[in-house]
Amino acid sequence: MSGTETYLLDGCARAGSHTLDVYRKHGGYDTLARVLKELTPAEVTEIVKDSGLRGRGGAGFPTGLKWSFMPDPAQDDRTRYMALNADESEPGTCKDRVLLREDPHRLIEGCLIAAWAMQLSAVYIYVRGEYRLPYDRVQAAVNEARAAGLVGAKILGTDFSCEIFMHKGAGAYICGEETGLMESLEGKRGHPRPKPPFPAGFGLWGQPTTVNNVETIFNVPFILERGADWFKNLGTEKSPGNFLCGVSGHVERPGVYEVPLGMPAQRILDEHAGGVWKGRALKAWFPGGSSTGLMPASTIDTPMDHDSIRGIGSMFGTGAMILLDETACVVRASFVIARFYDHESCGQCSQCREGTQWLSQIFERIEDGRGRPEDIDLLTDLAHGMAPGKTICALSDAAAIPTHSVVKHFRAELLEHIELGRCPLQAKRVAEGAPA
Ligand SMILES: Cc1cc2nc3c(=O)[nH]c(=O)nc-3n(C[C@H](O)[C@H](O)[C@H](O)COP(=O)(O)O)c2cc1C
Ligand code: SF4
Missing domain, CATH: 1.20.1440.230 (NADH-ubiquinone oxidoreductase 51kDa subunit, iron-sulphur binding domain)
Incomplete structure (x- = not known):
């Protein structure tokens, strides 16, 4: 694990962080402008691939590789989409909510860079139904961006056009699964589809589609601005970058903390979450949301990255730690x-x-x-x-x-x-x- 630098939550701390004025005052959308002017779609995908960014939605799949599965537009001229997964319903997971609510323009900038890389016509942002304020903030940001020529036809005066549409979920965890999400977006029940075919070949309305998580796409403007090498310097070799660690359960200070991948869970618990509450002993913990399983306290010094957590027989998942103290009943x-x-x-x-x-x-x-x-x-x-x-x-x-x-x-x-x-x-x- 290396790096103590933060970047994901820095913008969220600014007064009025969700507005276009504040975002632009701090260089917002400058990276998009440079990317559209200077980089080809293939070059953007290559940089994201080289950065080693892994999806933050649960499976940890390499993002650049996923983007490269989209068919070549020269050989397949179907309309292409991205579904941005903001359904966030895995128990213990509450990191995307912060980004949607506090820094929606950076997410939009990330969506547009991804749209350029994959030559998308539209991005659909699927937001968990209970996230009312985050939804309203993102919708307001999309409206502001559209009025400023950043979303829609001929973005920033270039020949590139891409729409962004919002969609509200209705409280179903299964609509966070990528094919259930697409069914739901199409107006049907959120019943997952058998795979293959995979979304890159047959996604929304049968068109090539990529599904990415909010935090994944939020990393993209930083990578394009600061470079793949900067990103690889944070975190671990196989899991680079920082991640948002949601800490909940029996701790003194539950919350969402930005830490480099590879930081031991014990350090996150002690240095950020204030330790187990009431001075009690730790009994068990879920490393990355409820589906990653209940681990004994003896494993709490494990580094929070994909390989290390797999090494103790669990999964990194969404990186959301849930901690249970010695009085909890398993x-x-x-x-x-x-x-x-x-x-x-x-x-x-x-x-x-x-x-x-x-x-x-x-x-x-x-x-x-x-x-x-x-x-x-x-x-x-x-x-x-x-x-x-x-x-x-x-x-x-x-x-x-x-x-x-x-x-x-x-x-x-x-x-x-x-x-x-x-x-x-x-x-x-x-x-x-x-x-x-
Ligand atoms: C039952 C179930 C629920 C899921 N819920 C979410 C979710 O709320 N948000 C999310 O980003 N991914 C969720 N996923 C993972 C998605 O299917 C998909 O892998 C992810 O959105 C891909 O984004 P990423 O590559 O950027 O991580 C869920 C998966 C399953 C099986
Ligand atoms: S598709 Fe099958 S595995 Fe997935 S939620 Fe439905 S019943 Fe369960």
């Missing part, structure tokens, strides 16, 4: 998460539709004191049946991973909960003032 936490995935499954695949329901019901009965010792192996069997490759999208796996992790790392506590018929930690919580 059964209760597992039930809450399983219930979420059960509610959010779209129901197309039987493994996911039935599996998420059964996981939720089994965790509920253990939580209620009606669990049986054999339930632990039943949970594992069910989760195995929900593995990737058997379903249309990754939601099924997102529900299975926390189940596998809780059985692997907290089997003894599950068993104790079942044998006692109640939470073994309840007495401790009551002693500390919780309701009996």
Whole structure:
């Protein structure tokens, strides 16, 4: 891990940061103007590829490589789109909200640079329905940019034209999955599509489409302004740059913090989030949102980058750490998460539709004191049946991973909960003032 420099949140701290005036006063849209004048689309994609930027939406896929999957316009003259994924619904994840709300023009500049690189006709920004102020801020920024000749026909007096349209989600986690999102944008139910075909070949309305996350695209103007080498100097070799780490749960100062990829989770917890609340000990943590699984406290010194987190059997995901203190009940936490995935499954695949329901019901009965010792192996069997490759999208796996992790790392506590018929930690919580 290298670098202590910040850039992602710097603009957000300025008074009136969401307005065009303030953004332009600090050099906003200068990079877009230079890119349109001096760089070919292929050169922009090459710089983004060279920077090593990886998607911040969950899978960590290399962004420049993804852009290069779009067909060559000389050989395929279909209309081309980008869907900007601002659905942000993974439990624990709240980083995109800050960027949408506080620095929407930088996001628009990133979208337009991406649009130039991929020769797009339009960008659709799909915003989580509950994000009312962020949505209004981005819409106002698009209006301001359009009035200033930055969006729409002949951008900044060049021959390049690109529209930006906004879309509000309606509270469905599955609409954050890239093909569910495209179905929803087309006005249909957010049911993910089987892949292949992949969005670059058959996306929105059957046209070539790239789906990128808000934070991913937010990095783009910085990379084009400061260069790929500058970006590679931050973070780690395989996961360059800074990321926005959302920290929630039992910590003194929950929030969204900008840190270089590769910073150990323990340091983020101590130096930014103020440590575990009330001076208690850490019991467990989710490294990157609920679908990345519950890890034991012994792994908290792991560097927050894709490879290191994979090394402890988890995933970097959205980089959103959720921390549980020593009084937290892993059964209760597992039930809450399983219930979420059960509610959010779209129901197309039987493994996911039935599996998420059964996981939720089994965790509920253990939580209620009606669990049986054999339930632990039943949970594992069910989760195995929900593995990737058997379903249309990754939601099924997102529900299975926390189940596998809780059985692997907290089997003894599950068993104790079942044998006692109640939470073994309840007495401790009551002693500390919780309701009996
Ligand atoms: C169930 C599910 C929900 C998802 N929700 C989001 C989301 O809210 N925001 C997001 O950017 N990516 C989400 N993703 C990942 C997207 O499918 C896609 O990989 C991502 O938007 C690509 O952007 P990136 O390459 O810039 O990371 C979700 C994936 C799944 C399986
Ligand atoms: S895995 Fe689940 S959420 Fe994804 S398509 Fe199948 S049923 Fe729907």
